[in-house]
Amino acid sequence: MMNSKYILVIGANPATNHPVSMQHILRAKEKGMKLVVVDPRFSKTAAMGDEYIRIRSGTDIAFVYGVINYIIEHDLYDKEFVNERVYGFSEIKKEAAQYPLNVVENITGIKAEVVERVAKEMSAAKPASLIYNQGLTQHTVGSSNTRIVIILQSILGNMGKSGGGVNVLRGHDNVQGASDMGNLSHTLPGYYGIGKGAWKHYAEVWKLPYEKVVSRFKSEEMMLKRGFALSTWRFGAINDDFNKYNGGDRIRAVIVMGNGISTTAMTDLTKEALDKVDLLVFFDPYINDASMLTTRTDNLFCFPSTTQMENEGSVTATNRSYQWREKVIEPLFECVPDHIIMFDMAKRLGFYEDFVKSLGDGKGNFKWPDDATAEFANACRSIGLQGYSADRLRKHMRNWKYFDTHTLMGTGPVKGEYFGLPWPCWNEKHSGTPILYNISAPVMQGGMGFRAKWGEKGPEGGSLLPSVAPKGSRIDKGYVEVTSENVEELTGIKLSPEQKELIKGRKWSTDPTNILVNAMLGAGLVPCGNGRARFIVPQFIDKWPKHREPLHTPREDLLKKYHTWVDQKNLYRIDARFESEQNHNWVKDFPISLLTGRLVAHMGTGSETRSAKYLAELQGEMFAEIHPNTASKYGILDGEFIWIHGTHGGKIKTKAKVTYKVGEETIFLPQNFSGQWEGVDDVYPFNTDPYAKGAIANAVTSYGFDVNTACPETKSGLVRIEKA
Numbered sequence: 001m002m003n004s005k006y007i008l009v010i011g012a013n014p015a016t017n018h019p020v021s022m023q024h025i026l027r028a029k030e031k032g033m034k035l036v037v038v039d040p041r042f043s044k045t046a047a048m049g050d051e052y053i054r055i056r057s058g059t060d061i062a063f064v065y066g067v068i069n070y071i072i073e074h075d076l077y078d079k080e081f082v083n084e085r086v087y088g089f090s091e092i093k094k095e096a097a098q099y100p101l102n103v104v105e106n107i108t109g110i111k112a113e114v115v116e117r118v119a120k121e122m123s124a125a126k127p128a129s130l131i132y133n134q135g136l137t138q139h140t141v142g143s144s145n146t147r148i149v150i151i152l153q154s155i156l157g158n159m160g161k162s163g164g165g166v167n168v169l170r171g172h173d174n175v176q177g178a179s180d181m182g183n184l185s186h187t188l189p190g191y192y193g194i195g196k197g198a199w200k201h202y203a204e205v206w207k208l209p210y211e212k213v214v215s216r217f218k219s220e221e222m223m224l225k226r227g228f229a230l231s232t233w234r235f236g237a238i239n240d241d242f243n244k245y246n247g248g249d250r251i252r253a254v255i256v257m258g259n260g261i262s263t264t265a266m267t268d269l270t271k272e273a274l275d276k277v278d279l280l281v282f283f284d285p286y287i288n289d290a291s292m293l294t295t296r297t298d299n300l301f302c303f304p305s306t307t308q309m310e311n312e313g314s315v316t317a318t319n320r321s322y323q324w325r326e327k328v329i330e331p332l333f334e335c336v337p338d339h340i341i342m343f344d345m346a347k348r349l350g351f352y353e354d355f356v357k358s359l360g361d362g363k364g365n366f367k368w369p370d371d372a373t374a375e376f377a378n379a380c381r382s383i384g385l386q387g388y389s390a391d392r393l394r395k396h397m398r399n400w401k402y403f404d405t406h407t408l409m410g411t412g413p414v415k416g417e418y419f420g421l422p423w424p425c426w427n428e429k430h431s432g433t434p435i436l437y438n439i440s441a442p443v444m445q446g447g448m449g450f451r452a453k454w455g456e457k458g459p460e461g462g463s464l465l466p467s468v469a470p471k472g473s474r475i476d477k478g479y480v481e482v483t484s485e486n487v488e489e490l491t492g493i494k495l496s497p498e499q500k501e502l503i504k505g506r507k508w509s510t511d512p513t514n515i516l517v518n519a520m521l522g523a524g525l526v527p528c529g530n531g532r533a534r535f536i537v538p539q540f541i542d543k544w545p546k547h548r549e550p551l552h553t554p555r556e557d558l559l560k561k562y563h564t565w566v567d568q569k570n571l572y573r574i575d576a577r578f579e580s581e582q583n584h585n586w587v588k589d590f591p592i593s594l595l596t597g598r599l600v601a602h603m604g605t606g607s608e609t610r611s612a613k614y615l616a617e618l619q620g621e622m623f624a625e626i627h628p629n630t631a632s633k634y635g636i637l638d639g640e641f642i643w644i645h646g647t648h649g650g651k652i653k654t655k656a657k658v659t660y661k662v663g664e665e666t667i668f669l670p671q672n673f674s675g676q677w678e679g680v681d682d683v684y685p686f687n688t689d690p691y692a693k694g695a696i697a698n699a700v701t702s703y704g705f706d707v708n709t710a711c712p713e714t715k716s717g718l719v720r721i722e723k724a
């Protein structure tokens with residue numbers, strides 16, 4: 001980002017949420033980079049920017065299409081990049097043509113000349129970067145939002161370049177690592193999915209017969225099904241209608257490890273579910289928020305787990321760099337590290353021997369966390385983690401001073417390696433990949449094309465293979481991923497009969513010998529192939545992004561043209577309402593738009609930070625930001641209490657903060673408070689109250705889920721307000 005000439009921040013607020021990244025951004029600004037912030041709220045980042053663009057929440061696709069359309073119409077796009085490395089341009093061109101400037105202005109509230117200026121300036125800046133985060137993802141169209149910004153950056157030729165790209169500023173410390181490790185219900189670690197092939201790969205990694213893995217499930221069929229998501233489990237605990245997706249029964253027990261509970265939309269549902277399940281268990285260094293939400297008096301267990309300071313292992317940053325974290329102190333009091341809790345659970349559930357079979361000698365003698373690191377490095381070949389080892393990562397952390405803070409390249413003892421070996425890191429000699437899809441570097445030094453995951457032929461005809469390749473490749477254009485079938489043809493080398501036997505039926509991501517990968521590297525080729533960036537995803541409900549109004553929209557007039565999808569069956573085990581929720585004319589009774597986001601002094605649910613007295617002192621109170629005109633319309637003065645009523649039936653009482661940061665039609669609530677329920681704050685068990693307490697924003701967020709990921713629509717809701 002330090003090399004960017006222009007940065008579009010859209011749906012992120014790094015000045016508050018990523019203060020370290022913000023320093024990199026400001027360094028680029030010192031060198032003349034233009035910083036433009038698109039946000040419904042005048043954020044701290046907007047205050048640091050050169051231009052602030054107020055957008056109506058949930059309309060980013062229309063805005064970005066407006067920019068794309070202008071760029072294409074005025075011939076401002078990177079034709080070389082598009083011709084050589086992109087698939088599906090003509091479909092996007094056609095779709096974008098439906099978003100001329102006046103249409104964009106009507107949908108988004110952004111003036112035509114502003115869209116025009118962004119298009120002109122961003123296409124002139126080489127390179128331009130784009131930063132997004134939760135402002136784009138927490139919508140029914142969240143996954144389409146994430147695609148449209150990639151499409152924009154590809155059309156501008158900004159992908160695979162230093163100072164370009166799409167920079168997703170991630171959430172928690174190590175959320176990238178959690179994602180790489182597959183802490184989700186629809187994928188195994190390394191993004192393998194949960195198909196039979198993926199499970200077989202893992203059975204091999206875990207040194208277990210496939211049948212043994214199957215035997216942990218009710219049936220093989222259930223093993224191959226997506227589980228509940230963090231947003232949908234409540235329905236699975238409350239609503240028997242969804243038993244059909246869940247092996248015939250409701251969720252009976254809930255075990256929570258590292259989630260604050262009140263942070264999911266529609267807290268009323270969470271409360272009901274916590275009350276209804278048979279067993280509730282928390283592993284948390286703090287008293288989890290659930291303790292104040294639930295009214296149950298039995299079968300609730302809170303176990304003290306340690307914090308990250310009392311643990312060792314790797315964590316992963318936003319740029320895919322793995323960082324080794326040393327243990328700072330021994331576990332305090334009776335706190336136990338999470339992995340020990342897991343091992344203990346496996347023992348008590350009777351499968352400990354299987355659980356640790358792939359660690360160390362396979363008989364329970366292993367070194368933590370080294371052997372676990374070796375296990376996931378061996379498993380996650382799909383993203384190229386096989387170049388990792390605990391020793392290599394430790395060495396990087398201990399020699400951090402030998403890395404250039406600008407390029408990440410090392411010298412001295414870490415010469416030729418990029419800090420933290422950002423993946424893919426294809427083998428123990430690979431440098432790591434500091435910039436994805438960069439074809440100006442050789443593959444062994446971090447070069448790669450787009451993955452050729454979808455074969456040669458595009459879904460709408462034409463080739464999915466590009467006409468260019470990373471520097472120094474044996475093949476100077478596109479090629480498919482390497483398998484035992486095509487390895488000799490792609491690499492031009494002859495494998496011995498023994499080698500052939502070892503890799504029979506394998507491909508690069510399932511070959512434990514790494515023969516296929518090493519053969520490709522030797523020929524300067526990318527193991528996962530060299531493909532085009534694909535703008536069309538045939539299996540998605542929208543093959544390419546389309547603007548669709550939020551389920552709770554203040555613009556009923558736009559629904560005819562930009563309505564949502566039909567209701568969806570079995571979205572992470574629930575039948576989710578889309579159309580039937582949208583067709584309700586909510587705005588009549590709930591005329592104010594609800595926006596939620598974060599504060600610098602608190603983290604997530606705030607269980608930790610609101611229990612820290614200095615942070616609680618910095619930000620001690622929950623509040624609702626409201627525009628002066630709206631406040632005056634309701635007769636509300638700054639600092640007075642208001643009631644906010646959500647469309648899902650919840651209500652909260654909080655202080656009004658009268659400010660121009662929000663538009664007249666919007667209120668903003670920070671998501672970092674908890675500890676009050678419907679205006680009452682005496683809800684914690686005796687002596688466990690954090691220092692700072694307040695109303696829970698998610699008590700008034702609306703129903704609604706991303707159609708692909710089930711991420712809740714916490715950035716576009718509607719509410720009703722009144723003076724308390």
Ligand SMILES: Nc1nc2c(c(=O)[nH]1)N[C@H]1C(S)=C(S)[C@@H](COP(=O)(O)OP(=O)(O)OC[C@H]3O[C@@H](n4cnc5c(=O)[nH]c(N)nc54)[C@H](O)[C@@H]3O)O[C@H]1N2
Nearest residue numbers: 011012013017057058133134135171172597598600603604
């Ligand atoms: N201090 C602090 N730092 C944190 C966290 C924290 O709680 N406290 N949480 C961490 C986590 S888990 C995460 S995921 C990240 C989140 O980081 P961010 O995504 O930056 O956080 P938010 O404040 O939730 O949302 C960012 C901005 O999106 C805007 N926005 C809302 N809706 C829209 C929309 O429709 N379009 C556009 N263009 N903008 C919109 C909001 O007004 C807000 O300013 O922060 C991480 N860092």
Ligand SMILES: Nc1nc2c(c(=O)[nH]1)N[C@H]1C(S)=C(S)[C@@H](COP(=O)(O)OP(=O)(O)OC[C@H]3O[C@@H](n4cnc5c(=O)[nH]c(N)nc54)[C@H](O)[C@@H]3O)O[C@H]1N2
Nearest residue numbers: 258259260261263283286305307596604605606607671714
């Ligand atoms: N309305 C609205 N809602 C939102 C959002 C929003 O923008 N608006 N943002 C969403 C996003 S992006 C996120 S990530 C979530 C965040 O929501 P949560 O993940 O619920 O928030 P945290 O407070 O980070 O929760 C972490 C919990 O883990 C505990 N913990 C900390 N360290 C450890 C450890 O080492 N081991 C264990 N076992 N426990 C530990 C903490 O004490 C805390 O209880 O909120 C989501 N909810």
Ligand SMILES: [Mo]
Nearest residue numbers: 170171172175
């Ligand atoms: Mo997050």
